[in-house]
Amino acid sequence: MLKPLQLIKSRYLIVEQAGSGGFSTVYRAEDTLLGLPVAIKVGNAGDALPMRREAQFLASLKHRSIPQFRDFFEHRTTWCLAMEWIAGTCLHTTSRLPIRQVVAVGSQLCEVLFYLHHRTPPIIHRDLKLANILLSGDTLFLLDFGISSYPGLNAFLGGSRGYAAPEQWLQTDITPRTDVYSLGMVLYRLLMGRPFPVPGDSTTHVKGEHPPTLQPLVLSPGSQPLLDLIERMTRQEPTHRPDVTDVWQELKHIADSDGAAE
Numbered sequence: 472m473l474k475p476l477q478l479i480k481s482r483y484l485i486v487e488q489a490g491s492g493g494f495s496t497v498y499r500a501e502d503t504l505l506g507l508p509v510a511i512k513v514g515n516a517g518d519a520l521p522m523r524r525e526a527q528f529l530a531s532l533k534h535r536s537i538p539q540f541r542d543f544f545e546h547r548t549t550w551c552l553a554m555e556w557i558a559g560t561c562l563h564t565t566s567r568l569p570i571r572q573v574v575a576v577g578s579q580l581c582e583v584l585f586y587l588h589h590r591t592p593p594i595i596h597r598d599l600k601l602a603n604i605l606l607s608g609d610t611l612f613l614l615d616f617g618i619s620s621y622p623g624l625n626a627f628l629g630g631s632r633g634y635a636a637p638e639q640w641l642q643t644d645i646t647p648r649t650d651v652y653s654l655g656m657v658l659y660r661l662l663m664g665r666p667f668p669v670p671g672d673s674t675t676h677v678k679g680e681h682p683p684t685l686q687p688l689v690l691s692p693g694s695q696p697l698l699d700l701i702e703r704m705t706r707q708e709p710t711h712r713p714d715v716t717d718v719w720q721e722l723k724h725i726a727d728s729d730g731a732a733e
């Protein structure tokens with residue numbers, strides 16, 4: 472636990488805690504060498520591997536919707552990842568959005584997922600959820616590469632309840648379409664103003680459990696083309712889901728048509 476005004480690595484001055492999750496705590500800090508604000512993600516003591524993996528992913532990525540990597544270092548018994556500070560609002564605090572805005576959020580997320588899925592080898596984010604998305608001005612930022620991985624790797628890292636695809640629950644092979652499933656859940660949550668009802672504590676991670684049978688999506692008037700798309704994105708069988716390029720195209724189509732009118 473770091474305290475405000477604490478200086479670490481003789482360089483980063485802690486300002487305040489910005490967030491925390493199951494595996495880490497994030498602080499807003501000032502890089503006193505460069506005079507820039509930074510976010511410092513501090514892993515739980517002991518296990519360096521998850522933080523190193525996240526730092527490696529972030530350091531290899533360059534996209535306007537992904538915070539820039541700044542530093543990775545050890546502080547006492549914990550590992551710290553310093554990255555660009557994003558002054559924004561977490562989508563977790565958002566209520567129901569008009570269809571046009573849901574489509575706009577979906578399109579920006581497709582852009583960043585397209586970038587990740589077309590790298591060699593492709594990167595699967597694996598933890599797409601509102602708590603990992605920040606809105607800064609008109610730009611969305613995708614955070615938290617803490618459980619990101621490559622296709623084919625066994626899904627031993629699980630995923631977030633309410634967003635995780637069946638293959639994450641079952642710990643079978645993940646593919647880029649694992650992210651498409653979670654994106655479908657994100658769009659559902661924004662469209663309906665409530666999470667898709669999944670049994671269990673929504674803050675816990677799924678791991679080696681049988682996925683629940685989900686109820687069919689509840690339809691609301693006026694949003695049919697978008698709900699149809701979400702239904703296909705959240706199919707149980709990954710190969711029955713569209714890929715991110717198809718989703719992006721369909722969202723453009725909905726934006727251009729009356730389907731985005733509220």
Ligand SMILES: Nc1ncnc2c1ncn2[C@@H]1O[C@H](COP(=O)(O)OP(=O)(O)OP(=O)(O)O)[C@@H](O)[C@H]1O
Binds near residue numbers: 561598617
């Ligand atoms: N670069 C950043 N700029 C500003 N705020 C950030 C940044 N990175 C993280 N945060 C804040 O810290 C919170 C937690 O960050 P992150 O999701 O990376 O941690 P986590 O411990 O992996 O969370 P969880 O286990 O819940 O997924 C975010 O929801 C966000 O509010």
Ligand SMILES: [Mg+2]
Binds near residue numbers: 492602603615
């Ligand atoms: Mg997170």
